[in-house]
Amino acid sequence: MKKIRLGVVFSYIILFIFAFITVFPFIYMILGGLMNFQETTSIPPTLIPHHFEWSNYAKVFARAPFGRYFFNTVLTATVTTVVSLFNSLLGAFAMVNLRFKGKGVIQMVMLSLLMVPGEAIIFTNYNTIAHLGLLNTYIGLVLPFLTSIFYMYYLQSYFGSISTTIYKAAMIDGASDWDYIWKILVPMSKSGLFTVGLLSFISGWNSFLWPLLVTNEDTMRLLNNGLSAFASDAGSETQLQLAAATLTVLPILILYFIFRKQIIRGVVRNDIKG
Amino acid sequence: MKTNQKKAWLYLAPTIIFVTLFSIYPILRAFGMSFQSGSLIDLTWTGFNNYKYIFNDPEFWLAIKNTLLYAVISVPVGLAISIMLAWIIFDKVKHKALFETTFFMPYVTSTIAIGIVFRYIFNGDYGMLNFLLRAVHLPAPDWIDDPAMSLTTIIIFGIWSSLAFNIVILMGALRNIDPNFYTIADMYGASGKDKFWRITMPQLVPTIAFLLTMNIIGAFKIYTSVYALFNGAAGVGNSGTTAVFYIYNKFQTVGTPGVAMAATVVLFLIILFATFLQRKMMKKIGEN
Numbered sequence: 388m389k390k391i392r393l394g395v396v397f398s399y400i401i402l403f404i405f406a407f408i409t410v411f412p413f414i415y416m417i418l419g420g421l422m423n424f425q426e427t428t429s430i431p432p433t434l435i436p437h438h439f440e441w442s443n444y445a446k447v448f449a450r451a452p453f454g455r456y457f458f459n460t461v462l463t464a465t466v467t468t469v470v471s472l473f474n475s476l477l478g479a480f481a482m483v484n485l486r487f488k489g490k491g492v493i494q495m496v497m498l499s500l501l502m503v504p505g506e507a508i509i510f511t512n513y514n515t516i517a518h519l520g521l522l523n524t525y526i527g528l529v530l531p532f533l534t535s536i537f538y539m540y541y542l543q544s545y546f547g548s549i550s551t552t553i554y555k556a557a558m559i560d561g562a563s564d565w566d567y568i569w570k571i572l573v574p575m576s577k578s579g580l581f582t583v584g585l586l587s588f589i590s591g592w593n594s595f596l597w598p599l600l601v602t603n604e605d606t607m608r609l610l611n612n613g614l615s616a617f618a619s620d621a622g623s624e625t626q627l628q629l630a631a632a633t634l635t636v637l638p639i640l641i642l643y644f645i646f647r648k649q650i651i652r653g654v655v656r657n658d659i660k661g
Numbered sequence: 662m663k664t665n666q667k668k669a670w671l672y673l674a675p676t677i678i679f680v681t682l683f684s685i686y687p688i689l690r691a692f693g694m695s696f697q698s699g700s701l702i703d704l705t706w707t708g709f710n711n712y713k714y715i716f717n718d719p720e721f722w723l724a725i726k727n728t729l730l731y732a733v734i735s736v737p738v739g740l741a742i743s744i745m746l747a748w749i750i751f752d753k754v755k756h757k758a759l760f761e762t763t764f765f766m767p768y769v770t771s772t773i774a775i776g777i778v779f780r781y782i783f784n785g786d787y788g789m790l791n792f793l794l795r796a797v798h799l800p801a802p803d804w805i806d807d808p809a810m811s812l813t814t815i816i817i818f819g820i821w822s823s824l825a826f827n828i829v830i831l832m833g834a835l836r837n838i839d840p841n842f843y844t845i846a847d848m849y850g851a852s853g854k855d856k857f858w859r860i861t862m863p864q865l866v867p868t869i870a871f872l873l874t875m876n877i878i879g880a881f882k883i884y885t886s887v888y889a890l891f892n893g894a895a896g897v898g899n900s901g902t903t904a905v906f907y908i909y910n911k912f913q914t915v916g917t918p919g920v921a922m923a924a925t926v927v928l929f930l931i932i933l934f935a936t937f938l939q940r941k942m943m944k945k946i947g948e949n
Contacts, residue, residue, distance in 0.1 A: 394853065398749045405746055406763050409824065413766065415789065416778045428787045474675040481672035488665050493673065500684050502936050506882045506905050507929045510912045510921060511687035511694065514701060531683035534676045564668070593771045595885050596905075600913070611773040618777050619892055625781055632774035643769045647762045650769065654826070655833035 413636070420444075420630035427625040443630040450627070451620070453634060455606055456613035463525060463598075463609065464591030467532045468584050474534040476580070479542035480568055484554045497536045506596070513600045523607045528598055532591070538583050541656075545579040546572060582653030585646055592639055610635050691929075695922040704919070711923035720899070721924060724907035727812055731903070732880035735819040740872060742820065743827030744865070748857065750828070751835040761832055768825035776889020779818050780805060783890075811896030818886050823879075827872055834868035835861070867943065874939035881932050884909070904928045 415434075419427055423440050426433040447453060481487075482494065512531045521527030549572065557567045573580065598609040608616065614635050618628045643650060670677075698707035715721040750760045767775065782789045785803035794801040804814045842860045851859070884905035887895055895902040902910075904924065912921035 395753055398753050402746065402749050402754065402760065405742070405824070406760060408821070409764055409766060412775055412778045412782065413770075415782065416774070419778075419781065427781075430787050430792070432787060432789050432792050474679070477672040478676040481669040485666045485669040485672070486664050487667060487669040490669070493677075497680075500680065502933065503684065503688060504878065504882055504929065504932050506884070506908070507691065507925050507932075508684060508687035510908065510918070510925065511690040512683055514690070514918070515682070515687070517701070531679075534679040536676070536680060536684070539676060564672075589769050595773055595888075611771050614771075614777070615773050615889065615893060628777050629781065632777045635774040636770045639769055639771070640766070643766070644762075647765070648758075651761060651765055651829055654768070654829055
């Protein structure tokens with residue numbers, strides 16, 4: 388009996404150590420962003436600032452156009468999410484409910500494209516965008532991401548669970564495909580669409596390599612690129628870097644805490660399928 | 662039943678157009694460019710020269726070596742820790758959702774932002790990590806500025822970041838194990854250890870194989886975390902360079918897109934091979 392107890396205690400200790408390691412960088416980031424410069428570089432390190440330096444945030448906004456970065460990020464993440472969701476929704480509907488020649492081929496091509504790493508095509512896409520004269524534009528930032536095979540595949544499995552008899556019944560009642568999509572399919576898979584939307588928005592928010600390639604003007608930067616440029620420019624002013632990092636992370640973290648169940652469930656469902 | 666609803670193509674049109682332009686075309690283009698030299702606006706045929714170039718380039722081999730080492734160390738270690746934590750949460754803890762939420766945080770947050778925090782925690786002089794190490798009289802290396810430490814630092818950050826996804830997927834798999842297995846095992850007086858190795862682990866094998874592939878593919882693509890840790894560079898003196906770093910550098914900074922694309926094709930083949938290997942593995946497991 389005593390041995391089992393010891394095992395439980397030991398497990399809890401391990402769990403808490405790792406939970407602490409996971410959370411600590413976030414706490415340190417928030418606290419460090421409120422320290423003064425001496426505190427961030429003191430030995431031994433300061434954990435809790437003596438006085439909360441809220442002015443760090445004013446300085447960050449004064450030094451770099453973070454407001455603009457926010458606007459750019461929200462805009463591009465929203466546009467990619469809405470349009471790619473719309474396109475994958477239509478595609479998934481066709482793949483699930485319609486019969487047509489070439490369906491198998493399409494499915495096979497899509498599945499093999501899922502294996503192509505984004506990093507392998509991002510540079511040639513840069514080439515395309517440059518040729519179209521779309522560097523440093525919002526269109527250039529979003530264009531390659533206006534559809535997602537991954538989300539289409541995900542929605543297919545979601546729509547597949549909605550019985551095809553419902554589709555047939557709707558057709559007999561004289562509904563058009565368009566009616567069926569918006570009046571039956573979308574309302575019935577609201578939670579799935581919402582989760583996909585959330586995941587897409589988060590990955591849009593955190594995107595880095597693509598915007599780094601296609602923008603070099605400060606006014607067109609997204610948050611993460613602005614943040615990394617700021618981190619180089621602010622050089623030794625650690626407290627400002629941490630304040631800027633907090634600005635980038637906090638909105639998503641709040642979104643995450645509100646919708647944690649949907650997000651986690653969505654990721655699990657997404658990926659079990661592979 | 663031989664209906665052919667041509668309207669399907671209408672619904673698929675946006676996806677097909679975008680996929681053709683931004684997924685299929687770039688693959689073919691990358692392949693083509695890997696046989697061309699010159700700048701982006703003036704490409705000429707050069708045969709296998711780009712491949713010859715990268716295979717003779719020590720920097721390329723360093724990038725591949727770093728990427729492989731990173732994958733081979735961070736993936737199994739990260740996965741082992743994840744299995745341990747997922748099992749503890751599943752088996753022993755009441756507030757499962759609380760821990761799941763906590764451990765998943767790094768998955769949704771920006772690598773760049775957290776990388777900046779890690780750069781600071783890892784700082785050789787005033788970083789929190791070295792403060793703790795010195796407190797217990799362990800060596801306190803210069804994690805960021807010592808070229809010999811670059812890869813270790815990248816690996817630690819990589820493991821930290823990988824736990825989130827792994828734990829959540831493993832928890833999903835653990836929940837799917839038929840609870841009757843455990844009830845029966847309890848009836849026969851099986852120990853916790855027995856239950857873990859004889860019921861849990863075999864049931865987790867497909868999930869672990871899946872995570873292994875996902876993690877390895879992710880590891881081959883490592884870029885952003887290195888960029889964040891070392892402030893835009895690949896460690897001091899390029900000591901922590903990775904495959905994608907090499908490609909980016911050759912493409913954007915040096916301006917030899919052909920060389921970059923040759924490296925891309927090689928990386929792509931490695932990833933494809935890893936995926937293929939996993940498929941084979943899964944099939945074998947399925948047969949048993």
